[in-house]
Amino acid sequence: MQDFIEINFGPQHPSTHGVLRLKAKLDGEIVKEIEPVIGYLHRNAEKLCEMTFYADNLVYFDRMDYVASMLMESGYLEAAEKILNIVPPERVLWIRVIMNELSRIASHLVWAGAFGLDLGMLTPFFYCFAERDKVLEVFTEICGSRQETNYMSIGGVYQDITPGIVDHIEAFLESFPKRLEEIYKIFVGNDVFISRNKGIGVMSREVAIDYGVTGPMLRASGVNYDVRKAEPYLVYDKLNFEVPVSYKGDNLARFLVRFEEMRQSVHILKQAIRKIPDGPFFNPKAKKSMMIRLRGDGEYYARTESSKGEFGVYIVADGGVKPYRVHVRSPTFKNLSVVQELAKDQMIADMVAILGSVDLVFGEVDR
Amino acid sequence: MKSGEPGALVTTLEKALTWGRSNSIWPLTMGLACCAIEMMGTQASQLDISRFGSEIFRNSPRQSDLMIVAGTVTKKMAPRLKRLYDEMPFPKYVIAMGVCVIQGGPYVHGYSVVLGVDRVVPVDVYVPGCPPTPEALTYGIMTLQKKIRGETDR
Numbered sequence: 001m002q003d004f005i006e007i008n009f010g011p012q013h014p015s016t017h018g019v020l021r022l023k024a025k026l027d028g029e030i031v032k033e034i035e036p037v038i039g040y041l042h043r044n045a046e047k048l049c050e051m052t053f054y055a056d057n058l059v060y061f062d063r064m065d066y067v068a069s070m071l072m073e074s075g076y077l078e079a080a081e082k083i084l085n086i087v088p089p090e091r092v093l094w095i096r097v098i099m100n101e102l103s104r105i106a107s108h109l110v111w112a113g114a115f116g117l118d119l120g121m122l123t124p125f126f127y128c129f130a131e132r133d134k135v136l137e138v139f140t141e142i143c144g145s146r147q148e149t150n151y152m153s154i155g156g157v158y159q160d161i162t163p164g165i166v167d168h169i170e171a172f173l174e175s176f177p178k179r180l181e182e183i184y185k186i187f188v189g190n191d192v193f194i195s196r197n198k199g200i201g202v203m204s205r206e207v208a209i210d211y212g213v214t215g216p217m218l219r220a221s222g223v224n225y226d227v228r229k230a231e232p233y234l235v236y237d238k239l240n241f242e243v244p245v246s247y248k249g250d251n252l253a254r255f256l257v258r259f260e261e262m263r264q265s266v267h268i269l270k271q272a273i274r275k276i277p278d279g280p281f282f283n284p285k286a287k288k289s290m291m292i293r294l295r296g297d298g299e300y301y302a303r304t305e306s307s308k309g310e311f312g313v314y315i316v317a318d319g320g321v322k323p324y325r326v327h328v329r330s331p332t333f334k335n336l337s338v339v340q341e342l343a344k345d346q347m348i349a350d351m352v353a354i355l356g357s358v359d360l361v362f363g364e365v366d367r
Numbered sequence: 368m369k370s371g372e373p374g375a376l377v378t379t380l381e382k383a384l385t386w387g388r389s390n391s392i393w394p395l396t397m398g399l400a401c402c403a404i405e406m407m408g409t410q411a412s413q414l415d416i417s418r419f420g421s422e423i424f425r426n427s428p429r430q431s432d433l434m435i436v437a438g439t440v441t442k443k444m445a446p447r448l449k450r451l452y453d454e455m456p457f458p459k460y461v462i463a464m465g466v467c468v469i470q471g472g473p474y475v476h477g478y479s480v481v482l483g484v485d486r487v488v489p490v491d492v493y494v495p496g497c498p499p500t501p502e503a504l505t506y507g508i509m510t511l512q513k514k515i516r517g518e519t520d521r
Contacts, residue, residue: 011444012447012451019399019444039441040399041439041441042441042479043439043474043477044477044478044479044480047477047478048474048477051476059473063400110404113411114407125407129407129408129413130411133411146498147498148401148497362400363400
């Protein structure tokens with residue numbers, strides 16, 4: 001009969017990225033079993049969506065993955081616009097791609113900063129947040145809000161992007177790649193960072209597929225699956241970009257995949273800024289006075305690639321002005337479930353690193 | 368008096384204490400949801416919170432004076448929050464950051480959200496916004512400093 005020490009991680013702990021509680025069984029310093037306890041941020045967003053008009057539901061989607069609100073909005077609109085039979089004009093699709101990629105960069109930067117903090121590195125946090133603030137300045141200029149943007153709406157966007165905003169984005173794209181390489185060097189040039197991540201938390205291809213892991217975590221385990229390529233939405237099929245894949249499956253691979261994704265996002269943004277066509281920025285069928293009278297029927301599941309993985313929105317409509325049921329397939333919920341597999345037989349300090357590499361956002365896990 | 372000569376500064380002990388106290392408020396990392404990212408933004412390089420003596424976010428309630436409740440408080444989290452507040456040493460202060468913490472915000476009609484953190488712990492300063500900008504939080508901290516020093520806001 002072996003004795004284990006049971007320790008309790010969280011819900012108030014700096015490395016849980018929010019409010020996660022982990023019950024860990026330890027044998028000395030080795031983690032034998034962990035059990036995540038979630039629900040500390042259950043805000044019943046799905047239920048509230050049934051009580052609100054289609055257009056207003058964006059509020060709850062903004063606050064699901066709160067570091068990448070634009071990605072959440074476009075994910076919801078993919079489904080809602082199909083239900084309501086409203087086709088956004090061509091220009092809107094391009095604006096949404098630009099905003100999606102900016103949001104992806106902001107989200108990955110928050111992750112990189114927080115991951116550094118988990119491993120005891122304070123400097124990259126300041127570098128990452130300084131760059132993220134530049135993205136948020138663009139968002140402030142375009143919609144008046146920094147983080148929870150509420151910029152997109154059914155059939156269009158809140159306001160058109162002016163030449164001034166295009167200049168602002170271009171100036172950001174000019175300076176950002178250089179800064180990104182600088183941040184990359186801070187991480188990779190650090191021997192402690194490499195030795196704490198190389199070969200830690202290895203996830204095999206089979207485990208990743210069995211647990212339904214998606215996003216950068218799946219691609220770090222050698223599966224080339226990206227919704228933007230596999231099932232193109234918006235105008236991703238007209239853009240030229242690559243999906244980074246690593247075959248190592250450890251923490252370092254996940255780090256490298258995310259940094260390569262940021263570089264690809266810059267690549268996408270540069271093309272999209274050049275190719276954006278002229279035209280109206282909303283569908284007149286969905287003008288503001290009509291918003292609460294829009295009726296939908298049928299059911300639809302839309303999948304998009306958020307910064308965390310495959311973000312699915314399933315809407316059932318019964319012909320009313322409000323949806324009958326909204327369900328969200330949140331990528332981080334699936335990605336969190338694999339942690340108990342990865343952290344088994346690892347050191348307790350490595351458990352923190354593994355948890356950090358997952359990129360958890362609890363607004364989305366608990367919804 | 369020539370410079371370099373020892374001088375005298377007359378004040379009351381009360382004033383000296385509150386001055387010191389107001390300029391070294393160490394917050395507890397009580398990031399619960401969206402507002403936590405803006406709280407981190409306040410701490411980061413753009414708006415350095417350490418200019419007001421609050422640079423060190425402590426992870427242990429026993430080392431902190433201020434609890435910035437950033438993010439929605441759910442019914443599952445509320446008992447833990449109360450416990451953390453009870454563990455903090457006196458004098459202790461609470462800033463309610465964001466409308467979720469003030470009265471429920473967009474989740475006011477939900478079944479699992481506490482309608483205002485002031486039902487759980489006493490609040491000194493309310494910072495509205497969803498989420499409040501880092502500037503707003505900085506102003507909230509400055510307001511708290513004034514409150515500690517016993518000054519009125521206007």
